[in-house]
Amino acid sequence: MVTCPLASTSSIYSLLGVFLLLDASLSSCQERWDDPICTESVVSVFRGSHAVMSCNISNNFSDITISLASHGERVRTIFNETPPGNASEDGWQLQIHGGQAQLVINNVQDIHTGQYQWRLHGCQAEIMNIFLNISESQDQEEAIGQRRSMSSSSQDSLPTAEKLESSPSSGRKETITIVVIVTIIIIILILGITHAWHKHHHMQKFQQIRASVPDLRDESEPPSGAYLPLP
Structure with missing residues (x-):
């Protein structure tokens, strides 16, 4: 008569136990959902x-x-x-x-x-x-607001030259103003020089005309020391 080893019988029982646990676990999971x-x-x-x-x-x-x-x-x-x-x-x-x-x-x-x-x-x-x-x-928002206001005030307190450098439009306006002033000064100087030249030219021409015409007063008056004849 051939007998099976006891180890084989215990292994079979162990496998059956595992299957029963798995079946119970699966049955439990099928009956209850996780519902997270x-x-x-x-x-x-x-x-x-x-x-x-x-x-x-x-x-x-x-x-x-x-x-x-x-x-x-x-x-x-x-x-x-x-x-x-x-x-x-x-x-x-x-x-x-x-x-x-x-x-x-x-x-x-x-x-x-x-x-x-x-x-x-x-x-x-x-x-x-x-x-x-x-x-x-x-508190954090107030701290951020204070930092922003300090940064803004520091930008406002910059020197005039730095503000002009940071503002191209204001620099262009000042350049245009300077050019206009210089142009007006040049025009005034040209007008003054032209007026002086005309005046000087007029005086020279007058002197030339006066020099070319005889002195009528000298020809009508008798020479000094001469007497007119009596009638």
């Missing part, structure tokens, strides 16, 4: 403050993958974790317990902004997107 519920699609926080994003499902998590798509950068994976436990990376902290997951950022900066893609895997796989936006607090 996450934080609102847009989260806005002040710079340097505390931010929390969360996603919960009805079943326990099998694994979670979180990726970030920042402005002008390629999509990068921040976490790819299997529960339970906590993980941290460059200011991010991921906490997973059963069907609950939280992503915490204690000091929000520009590197943390962007669209977060959550791949949630329980009995099914779901993808959820959450956008994290940074806004300025009132």
Whole structure:
């Protein structure tokens, strides 16, 4: 009579147990859906403050993958974790317990902004997107306004020469004004020189005419010492 080894019998029982567990798990997943519920699609926080994003499902998590798509950068994976436990990376902290997951950022900066893609895997796989936006607090906005006003006042207090250099239109206007003034002065000088030349020429011509005509007074008067004859 041939008998089967006990090891073979125990192996068969182990395989049957695995199949029963898988069947129970599949039956449970078919009966219950993950039904993910996450934080609102847009989260806005002040710079340097505390931010929390969360996603919960009805079943326990099998694994979670979180990726970030920042402005002008390629999509990068921040976490790819299997529960339970906590993980941290460059200011991010991921906490997973059963069907609950939280992503915490204690000091929000520009590197943390962007669209977060959550791949949630329980009995099914779901993808959820959450956008994290940074806004300025009132104190930060006032500080930015003061810096802008100081910059504007420093521009207004520049020397006149620097203002003229920074304003081409005002430089052109001054150049045109100078040219007009110089032109008027030149015209006045030309008119004065022309008037003086005409006056001098007229005097010369008058003297020439006077020199060419005999002195009538000298011819009509008798020479000195002569007497007229008596009738």
